[in-house]
Amino acid sequence: MKLLAFDTSTDTLSVALSDGDRVWQHTGPGAAQASRTLIPSILDLLAQAGLKLAELDALVFGRGPGSFTGLRTACSVAQGLALGAKLPVLPLDTLLAVAEEARFLRQPDADALQFTALLDARMDEMYVQRFAWAHGTWATLDTCTLRRPEDFVPPTSDTLLAGNVFTAYAGRLPAWPAAQCFDVLPTASAMLRLAPALLAAGHAVDAAAALPLYVRDKVALTAEERARVKAQAALDSPS
Known part of the structure; x- marks a missing residue:
């Protein structure tokens, strides 16, 4: 299978592309920075492999849990690319x-x-x-x-x-x-290994249904909560 996988759920961006025989990979800064580098990285791997996006069988992305900004980036890129190329999407647990x-x-x-x-x-x-x-x-x-x-x-x-x-x-x-x-981190190469069985089991979705997985609804602490965490960390640290 020809598959593109990417994960932006952590501080490390991971992208991998397979033509069924070979794998091309890229690693770089993730989370918020991935919004600038993910699409250029994908285009670069496609160029290296001599493939067009529409030639792929599916897109695979890390749906979470993980960085709030990173998950939104991965989801939006997966949806946009899949809609444009008319590809199925596999949201995969990080x-x-x-x-x-x-x-x-x-x-x-x-x-x-x-x-x-x-x-x-x-x-x-x-x-x-x-x-x-x-x-x-x-x-x-x-x-x-x-x-x-x-x-x-x-x-x-x-x-x-x-x-x-x-x-x-x-x-x-x-x-x-x-x-x-x-x-270890969730890598795109690991996602490529997982994808064929999950696709065969029918876990692919249309682009519009490719959504992030949020385990935590609250993504920020109040000033008071941050102060409590800092005080607790000071108590927990060795004197």
Whole structure:
């Protein structure tokens, strides 16, 4: 399949294009900055591959959770490109892409693995969701929730953790073996690996139905709330 995938849910922009045999990739500044660079990056990869947008089978984008501005950018670009080229769109969960990237790095030939994906949600919280890989297929074990780092408890002693929280919340997460922690982001290349099975299962939508996934409705703290967070951080930090 000829697929274009992109993710702007974090501080890193990830774009990947496949013609069915080869993959072209681009990485750059994400979140708010992606609004300026996403479309030029897409055009550059298409030029490298010698493909036109209308020749693709589908567009894949990270629907969230993640950066509010980043998700709106990805959604609007996916809708615009898909409408213009008359392509189906696959909105893909960013935490599933995190789990897939970690699986691919750790043991791509494994028959069975379980990952808890953890993405920094800012505002002193993390997005948390569990996934299981078995016989070449991913299963979602629970819904995405928001947790403070100190409130997170891995479900079992052999749980594999994947995401971008290990540095940001060092000392606040439970102590966990380094061999079971994978510092990864949701990448467009992971989305390309996930897409064929999801498209075959009928998860593609029309451009107008390609919407972001917001887990948190509130995207900003009041001045009073920011002061409380700062005071709590001072209490939590070692003296």
